[in-house]
Amino acid sequence: MGNREIVASLQRASVVYRTASEEGRRVWSDVSLNIYKGEWLVVIGPNGSGKSTLASTLLGLSPLSSGEMVRNEQKQFRGVLQLPDAQFVGETIQEELDYLPGSQELTRDERQAWYRRILSAVGLSLPLERTLSTLSGGQKQLVNLAAALAVEPGLLVLDEPTAMLDPAARKEVRQAVRQAHQRGTTIVWITHRLEEVADATRVIGFGEGRITFEGEPRGFFYGETEEKMLEKTPCSELGLDSPYVVKTAFGLLQQGVKLRLLPLDMDELGEAVATSCR
Numbered sequence: 001m002g003n004r005e006i007v008a009s010l011q012r013a014s015v016v017y018r019t020a021s022e023e024g025r026r027v028w029s030d031v032s033l034n035i036y037k038g039e040w041l042v043v044i045g046p047n048g049s050g051k052s053t054l055a056s057t058l059l060g061l062s063p064l065s066s067g068e069m070v071r072n073e074q075k076q077f078r079g080v081l082q083l084p085d086a087q088f089v090g091e092t093i094q095e096e097l098d099y100l101p102g103s104q105e106l107t108r109d110e111r112q113a114w115y116r117r118i119l120s121a122v123g124l125s126l127p128l129e130r131t132l133s134t135l136s137g138g139q140k141q142l143v144n145l146a147a148a149l150a151v152e153p154g155l156l157v158l159d160e161p162t163a164m165l166d167p168a169a170r171k172e173v174r175q176a177v178r179q180a181h182q183r184g185t186t187i188v189w190i191t192h193r194l195e196e197v198a199d200a201t202r203v204i205g206f207g208e209g210r211i212t213f214e215g216e217p218r219g220f221f222y223g224e225t226e227e228k229m230l231e232k233t234p235c236s237e238l239g240l241d242s243p244y245v246v247k248t249a250f251g252l253l254q255q256g257v258k259l260r261l262l263p264l265d266m267d268e269l270g271e272a273v274a275t276s277c278r
């Protein structure tokens with residue numbers, strides 16, 4: 001990856017949160033990571049492993065205790081964090097979107113038309129005068145996402161963006177983020193949902209404040225070598241339960257079925273079964 005443009009980089013970064021005890025709580029130790037332009041990085045790990053700390057560090061909201069972070073200052077960094085209320089500055093949807101750069105240069109009608117387009121990109125069709133505090137958690141998260149996508153950021157950091165959403169809204173969000181990615185936005189997607197790993201161009205496994213895995217989704221779920229595949233995988237080593245598709249593939253492999261493709265989603269599972277042999 002030598003010549004690829006780096007959007008953000010962490011070098012030997014450690015984070016210690018202050019607590020009542022003198023030594024504090026060490027959340028990260030020596031985390032080094034380059035984020036390259038055009039990536040869709042999925043960060044996955046168990047509760048408390050330090051994933052949200054990565055989101056707030058990249059967005060400049062949480063300082064490092066040691067080490068270094070370099071951000072490409074020409075890129076806009078935007079994020080959608082776990083607690084959507086914490087990100088609001090306005091009282092209504094309209095007020096919130098009025099903070100978007102460029103909005104004040106538009107006429108009232110142009111502005112409203114733009115805001116409706118922004119909201120519909122994430123599947124929302126709410127009245128602009130709606131008070132933010134009356135929205136559901138999922139709707140709030142979608143408003144934050146809509147505002148983040150509207151500026152076409154260089155880097156978009158999403159901390160469990162689908163946690164509060166129903167399946168239809170989850171699909172809508174993945175679609176909207178895919179479109180932003182196709183337009184050139186680099187994505188850091190932090191999640192608990194293993195099915196969201198399949199979207200990644202690179203997976204980062206996070207365990208106890210350290211990077212435990214860095215590679216492609218198939219390597220994360222199935223391991224890097226065939227011999228070890230059925231014993232241990234980077235996914236199982238993090239204590240995470242594999243998704244249904246991966247478990248089914250393992251079941252078939254254990255029965256001696258030879259799969260030409262190690263599937264990541266239902267379509268691939270169908271293809272793997274159709275082309276398998278004993």
Ligand SMILES: Nc1ncnc2c1ncn2[C@@H]1O[C@H](COP(=O)(O)OP(=O)(O)OP(=O)(O)O)[C@@H](O)[C@H]1O
Pocket residue numbers: 017018019025027045046047048049050051052053054
């Ligand atoms: N402001 C803080 N002060 C003290 N400890 C904190 C603070 N924020 C996070 N922590 C602790 O740091 C550790 C990592 O937290 P973080 O939220 O980064 O993990 P996570 O992997 O995102 O967890 P989850 O998946 O549950 O959201 C946890 O043990 C948490 O309790």
